[in-house]
Amino acid sequence: MTQVLIVGAGPTGLVLGIELLRRGVEIRLVEKGSAAFEGSRGKGVQPRTLEIFDLIGVAEDMVASSRLYPRFKLHAGPLGLPLFSIGSRHQATVDRPFPNMLMIPQWRTNEILLTRFTELGGRVEYDSALVGIAQSPEGVTAELATGETIKADYIVGCDGGRSTLRSLLGVEMFGTSLDSKTMVVADLEIEDLDREFWHVWPLNRTGPALLCPLPVSNLFQLASSSRIAEAGLEAGVRRTTGQRVTRVAWQSEYRHQTRMVDRYRVGRAFLSGDAAHIHPPSGAQGLNTSVQDAWNLGWKLAASIRTGDDGLLDTYQKERLPIAAAMLKLTGALHVNASLKRGDLTNHLSLGYPDSPLNVGEADDGLAPGDRIADRLLPDGSRLFDHLRHTGATQLVRRNSPHILIRPDAYVAEIGRREVASYFGEAVRKVEID
Ligand SMILES: Cc1cc2nc3c(=O)[nH]c(=O)nc-3n(C[C@H](O)[C@H](O)[C@H](O)COP(=O)(O)OP(=O)(O)OC[C@H]3O[C@@H](n4cnc5c(N)ncnc54)[C@H](O)[C@@H]3O)c2cc1C
Incomplete structure (x- = not known):
C-alpha cells in the first residue's frame, strides 16, 4: 500500500513527486516509457513557474540551462529580415526575480526535476504503464501492464494529453481542434545556420517552417506542418529552407487544439497537467499550467493525508479549473494572432485564486x-x-x-x-x- 500513486514522469508528475516527498508522503511514480523524455517540446518556461522552481530548489540549474527568446528572422529567397522576439528582456527586480520567459528544452527541464526528485529519495518506475483502476471509498487499486497491482490512498494522472487515467475514469475532454493540420516538431542538427535568430520560412508549398536554436545543445527545434516530411524529414527541410540537416535527434507530431476536462477529481483519483488540459504551443502555456497544477495539488494531498481533511482536495479543481479555462482562451487567441502582446497573464505573475474557498x-x-x-x-x-x-x-x-x-x-x-x-x-x- 502506498499513499499516492503518480502516473507519468513528465514535468507534472515530477513536480508532484517532489512536493509529496518534501512532505514525507509515501509515493510511487510509474511511467509508461522506458527512459527519460528526450525531446525539446515545451521549451518556454514562464516567470511564475521559475519562482516555483526557485522555491523547490531547482531555479539555478534551470536558468543555467536557458536562453532568452531570440528574435525571429524572416527568410524570403536570399533575403533575411530580422524582426521582433515574442520574449521580453526586462531587468530583474526584487519583486520579479525572474522577469522573462526563458527557453529550456523540455528534456532538460525534466532532467533537472528528476535529479531533485531522486535527491529526495524518489524513483521513477519505467516500463510500468497504468492499464486499469478500481476505487472504493477507502482507496484505489491500479493495474499495470506488467501485471502488478498497486493499492494507494490516492492516484494522480499526470499521464499527458492521451491520459489513460482520464479514459479509465470516463472523464471527457471538451474543446476544439484549431485547424486540421498535423504538425511536426523535431530536434535537428543543421549545418552552418546562425544561432542568433529563430528562423522562419513563411512561404512554402507545405506551409511555414521554423527553426529555433535551443540552449544546452547544438540543436534547432523544427516546427512545421507534417507535410514537410512527406518525402523524408531531411529532404523536406532542405527543400523548404535550403538548410542541410546533419542529424535528427528526436521528432514527434501534434495537432493544434484547445481542450479540457470539466472535472479534475473523481473520488480518490485526480487529473493534473496535460491530462486535464491541452494547449496549442503558442503562448507557451501547457507545461507552465501543468507544473502549477502539481504545485497546487502537492501540499493539499500531503495535508489531507496528515489531517484526514478530504474536503481540502476539492479546492484543487475549484482553483485550477478556471485557470486552465482562462489560459486555453488566451492560447487560442495567441494561436490566431501570434503578434498579440504577452504580459502578466501569459507569465502567470498576475494569476491567483481570488474566488478560492480558502481565502x-x-x-x-x-x-x-x-x-x-x-x-x-x-x-x-x-x-x-x-x-x-x-x-x-x-x-x-x-x-x-x-x-x-x-x-x-x-x-x-x-x-x-x-x-x-x-x-x-x-x-x-x-x-x-x-
Ligand atoms: C510543439 C510543442 C511545443 C510546446 N511548447 C510549450 C511551451 O513553450 N511552453 C509550455 O508551457 N508548454 C509547451 N508545450 C506543452 C508541454 O509540452 C506540455 O504541456 C507538457 O509536456 C505537459 O506535461 P505533463 O507532465 O502534464 O505531460 P507529459 O509531458 O506528456 O508527460 C506525461 C507522461 O506520462 C506518461 N504516460 C502516458 N500514459 C501513461 C500510462 N498509461 N502509464 C504510465 N505513464 C504514462 C508519458 O510517457 C509521459 O512521460 C508544447 C507542446 C508541444 C507539442
Missing part, C-alpha cells in the same frame, strides 16, 4: 487573499522567498497592519490580525516584516 479576510495595502505573494527584501536583508522554502504556511507579522498568512504554495491565504499556529495540521512559521 479569509479583506484586501489590505494592495494585497488580497488569493493573490500570489511576490518576493521582497526584509528588514534583516533576507529575501521573503528564502522563508517560504519550508513545507508549511508562513505568517508575515506586521506591527501596525494586519498579518498576512501565506499558503505553502506562496499565495495569500488570510489577511487579518489573529495569530495562526497551524495551517492544515502543520506548524506556521512566523516572519517579522516590519
Whole structure:
C-alpha cells in the first residue's frame, strides 16, 4: 500500500513527486516509457513557474540551462529580415526575480526535476504503464501492464494529453481542434545556420517552417506542418529552407487544439497537467499550467493525508479549473494572432485564486487573499522567498497592519490580525516584516 500513486514522469508528475516527498508522503511514480523524455517540446518556461522552481530548489540549474527568446528572422529567397522576439528582456527586480520567459528544452527541464526528485529519495518506475483502476471509498487499486497491482490512498494522472487515467475514469475532454493540420516538431542538427535568430520560412508549398536554436545543445527545434516530411524529414527541410540537416535527434507530431476536462477529481483519483488540459504551443502555456497544477495539488494531498481533511482536495479543481479555462482562451487567441502582446497573464505573475474557498479576510495595502505573494527584501536583508522554502504556511507579522498568512504554495491565504499556529495540521512559521 502506498499513499499516492503518480502516473507519468513528465514535468507534472515530477513536480508532484517532489512536493509529496518534501512532505514525507509515501509515493510511487510509474511511467509508461522506458527512459527519460528526450525531446525539446515545451521549451518556454514562464516567470511564475521559475519562482516555483526557485522555491523547490531547482531555479539555478534551470536558468543555467536557458536562453532568452531570440528574435525571429524572416527568410524570403536570399533575403533575411530580422524582426521582433515574442520574449521580453526586462531587468530583474526584487519583486520579479525572474522577469522573462526563458527557453529550456523540455528534456532538460525534466532532467533537472528528476535529479531533485531522486535527491529526495524518489524513483521513477519505467516500463510500468497504468492499464486499469478500481476505487472504493477507502482507496484505489491500479493495474499495470506488467501485471502488478498497486493499492494507494490516492492516484494522480499526470499521464499527458492521451491520459489513460482520464479514459479509465470516463472523464471527457471538451474543446476544439484549431485547424486540421498535423504538425511536426523535431530536434535537428543543421549545418552552418546562425544561432542568433529563430528562423522562419513563411512561404512554402507545405506551409511555414521554423527553426529555433535551443540552449544546452547544438540543436534547432523544427516546427512545421507534417507535410514537410512527406518525402523524408531531411529532404523536406532542405527543400523548404535550403538548410542541410546533419542529424535528427528526436521528432514527434501534434495537432493544434484547445481542450479540457470539466472535472479534475473523481473520488480518490485526480487529473493534473496535460491530462486535464491541452494547449496549442503558442503562448507557451501547457507545461507552465501543468507544473502549477502539481504545485497546487502537492501540499493539499500531503495535508489531507496528515489531517484526514478530504474536503481540502476539492479546492484543487475549484482553483485550477478556471485557470486552465482562462489560459486555453488566451492560447487560442495567441494561436490566431501570434503578434498579440504577452504580459502578466501569459507569465502567470498576475494569476491567483481570488474566488478560492480558502481565502479569509479583506484586501489590505494592495494585497488580497488569493493573490500570489511576490518576493521582497526584509528588514534583516533576507529575501521573503528564502522563508517560504519550508513545507508549511508562513505568517508575515506586521506591527501596525494586519498579518498576512501565506499558503505553502506562496499565495495569500488570510489577511487579518489573529495569530495562526497551524495551517492544515502543520506548524506556521512566523516572519517579522516590519
Ligand atoms: C510543439 C510543442 C511545443 C510546446 N511548447 C510549450 C511551451 O513553450 N511552453 C509550455 O508551457 N508548454 C509547451 N508545450 C506543452 C508541454 O509540452 C506540455 O504541456 C507538457 O509536456 C505537459 O506535461 P505533463 O507532465 O502534464 O505531460 P507529459 O509531458 O506528456 O508527460 C506525461 C507522461 O506520462 C506518461 N504516460 C502516458 N500514459 C501513461 C500510462 N498509461 N502509464 C504510465 N505513464 C504514462 C508519458 O510517457 C509521459 O512521460 C508544447 C507542446 C508541444 C507539442
